[in-house]
Amino acid sequence: MPLKTIDDFSIKQLHILDENGKVDSDLEPDLSKDDLKKLYLAMTLSRMADARMLNLQRQGRLGTIPVNKGQEAASCAPILALKETDWFVGSYRELGARLMRGETLENSLLLFNGWEEGNVNENNDRTLPISIVLASQLPHAVGLAYASQYKGEKDTVVLAIFGDGATSEGDFHEALNFAAVLNAPVIFLCQNNQYAISTPLKIQTKSRTIAQKALAYGIPGIQVDGNDALSVYQAVKEAVDRARADEGPTLIEAVTFRMLMHTTADDPTRYRSDEEVTAWEAKDPLVRFKAYLMEKGIWDEDLQKQLEEDCKAQIDAAVQAFESREPFAPDVPFDHVFGTKEAVIEAQRTRFLARLGKEKENGQN
Amino acid sequence: MAKINMVTSLNTALHDIMASDDTVLVMGEDVGINGGVFRVTDGLFEKFGRKRVMDTPIAESAILGAAIGMAIAGLKPVVEMQFSGFSYLMMHQLEGNASRMRTRSRGRFTVPLVVRMPYGGGVRALEHHSESKEVYWAHTAGVKVVIPSSPANAGPLLTAAIQDPDPVVFMEPKRSYRSFKEAVDKEKNAFSIGKAHVVETGKDITIISWGAMMRDTIKAVEAVKSKTGFQPEVIDLLTISPMDVDTIVTSVKKTGRCVVVQEAQQSFGPASEIIAVINDQALMYLEAPVKRVTMADVVMPLFAREQFYMPKVSDIDQAITETVNF
Structure with missing residues (x-):
């Protein structure tokens, strides 16, 4: 018997907006002016807030932060394809996505200054807190999606974001397989920013694309220009539509670049060249999106100036609110160990508070 | 029923x-x-x-x-x-x-x-x-x-x-x-999370265990009772965490003696925590050191050797007897 080909596989790559902001009008998504502006606002606010937080961290006014610069399109655009009632399950480098989901800047300032209170999104109850352990949030997305199937909430889908490093984790593979088997309405969006701290993609995987990993699980996979907000939006929108139509999960690889350090504790000059970074500067997601908006005649330098002033005022206000806030009570962690009052925990709280009281008396805190 | x-x-x-x-x-x-x-x-x-x-x-x-x-x-x-x-x-x-x-x-x-x-x-x-x-x-x-x-x-x-x-x-x-x-009487057996069960009340020694070791513990207690006439109090822990400290401490304050039986290996196990709790809250009531009966700190052997390592009724019996006679 001759060898037979029993299936052919291919992976597509989507580019809509080129590096100069020139749009492929055949592929241009049908987005309203308001949506386009909303997206640009979020990307700009994310970029400026990221820069301010980096500054605050360097001044000792903020703890370690993951830095977002360069990934604004891959982070913000997917949210535009969601409804408020959909779930967002993120990692830790999606400031823009979180802002689009209604999280306040003060949330980030609190969280990255060590207050869990920053994990509570007051404006959307279907946004999970950040997940630090790579890929560990992906099975949660599958469970949330199954719950919506189970409850017959036809219209609820789940967007899960993670990085290229996460695709080496078992949870990534287990979650994709699980979602595929359950036909769960999940959109897995990988922000492939080329580096997991110092480890480049070629050490992470021998696959030519991350998108092709979808094929092994029998689900659609696509690679998109992750610095093109329109490509990211379009791919996510199509995946969301499929998920809403009960057609199961999708893997999207958004190819982007982390322009700065992994976190403020990292020094990227140890593992990558200036030339590499400079080459990616030409692909900046904000620059090309602004050019696109101007080309469409819905943006100009006056609006740009106004936007930057508004963002700065918003960031100033958040920093001001955060820095003038009274600290939260030290014993709050005792409130949330269990949903029931437990004698063991309460006895420890009493001792803890007595110790704090004593230290206060002695002027120790 | x-x-x-x-x-x-x-x-x-x-x-x-x-x-x-x-x-x-x-x-x-x-x-x-x-x-x-x-x-x-x-x-x-x-x-x-x-x-x-x-x-x-x-x-x-x-x-x-x-x-x-x-x-x-x-x-x-x-x-x-x-x-x-x-x-x-x-x-x-x-x-x-x-x-x-x-x-x-x-x-x-x-x-x-x-x-x-x-x-x-x-x-x-x-x-x-x-x-x-x-x-x-x-x-x-x-x-x-x-x-x-x-x-x-x-x-x-x-x-x-x-x-x-x-x-x-x-x-x-x-x-x-x-x-x-x-x-199984659902009405009578109101077991709740975080609550240990006093299986048998007694005044001379508290025996604490859980899981499969409860059966062996009760057998050992029966043996001790018939031999010595002592009246042990037997506690089935049921919830390991959060632990029912109250039931343990109340019992040990009453009996002044305690043996903990765990199937798990010895070090850093629940028995250690129980002893620490007794140390914290009932030390001055003790009339003997609290003993624990456990498996040794070895990788659980395959079943040909298992019987040599799992705590046995006779081990429990001996621990109770030694603690009572201390």
Whole structure:
């Protein structure tokens, strides 16, 4: 018997907006002016807030932060394809996505200054807190999606974001397989920013694309220009539509670049060249999106100036609110160990508070 | 009243709660059409269907991770880890997420799920099938750890675990699955999470155990009683964490003596914590050092040698006798 080909596989790559902001009008998504502006606002606010937080961290006014610069399109655009009632399950480098989901800047300032209170999104109850352990949030997305199937909430889908490093984790593979088997309405969006701290993609995987990993699980996979907000939006929108139509999960690889350090504790000059970074500067997601908006005649330098002033005022206000806030009570962690009052925990709280009281008396805190 | 074994007690509890609460679902490896390798989920698939009785891919981390998502979204998943020896593949989901989600989100998101797992030795099984590692879970803040010891308490405790607002690791001593039968009176047996059960009241010594060791402990107590006339107080811990400190301390203050019996290896186990609690709150009432009967700190041997390592009735008998005569 001759060898037979029993299936052919291919992976597509989507580019809509080129590096100069020139749009492929055949592929241009049908987005309203308001949506386009909303997206640009979020990307700009994310970029400026990221820069301010980096500054605050360097001044000792903020703890370690993951830095977002360069990934604004891959982070913000997917949210535009969601409804408020959909779930967002993120990692830790999606400031823009979180802002689009209604999280306040003060949330980030609190969280990255060590207050869990920053994990509570007051404006959307279907946004999970950040997940630090790579890929560990992906099975949660599958469970949330199954719950919506189970409850017959036809219209609820789940967007899960993670990085290229996460695709080496078992949870990534287990979650994709699980979602595929359950036909769960999940959109897995990988922000492939080329580096997991110092480890480049070629050490992470021998696959030519991350998108092709979808094929092994029998689900659609696509690679998109992750610095093109329109490509990211379009791919996510199509995946969301499929998920809403009960057609199961999708893997999207958004190819982007982390322009700065992994976190403020990292020094990227140890593992990558200036030339590499400079080459990616030409692909900046904000620059090309602004050019696109101007080309469409819905943006100009006056609006740009106004936007930057508004963002700065918003960031100033958040920093001001955060820095003038009274600290939260030290014993709050005792409130949330269990949903029931437990004698063991309460006895420890009493001792803890007595110790704090004593230290206060002695002027120790 | 008909007497049933522990498997039937657990199975009946699942049938009952699934019939009355449609947010409860069962998931795991071979829990569906096969009814679970120990048959604890027998008949559920036929009665409640695939949507509520899910055979999953063999991926412990994703099983628990998906259950976390379901629980956040308002369902009450009852997860089966086929054997406790396979559960370590989901440990990071339990430690890293299930236990912390309430704290991480300041109470916004909670994870009311149950992870059932058969554990413990004495059934002539393969490697990874005989360990007692309750302390792994008990050392995790935000997780409750429950271990039934008999048909009478297994079903009621599983029901309580499913209704609990927190993640519960529910460890089933598989040596006790079918080894004896009891009548289960749901009205009389109000077992609740976090509450130990005083099986027998006495005044001379407190004996504390849990899981499959309860049967051996009671046998040893009977032997001591008939030999010496001492009146031991016997406590079935039932919840490892959060521990019922009150019941332990009250009893030890009364008796002044205590022996703790655990199947798990000696060091850093629940027995150590119990002794620490007694040290904290009842030291001045003690008339003898508290003794523990445990397995040695070795990797659980395969079954040819198992009998030399598992605590035996005679070990417990000896510990009680020595402590009483100290």
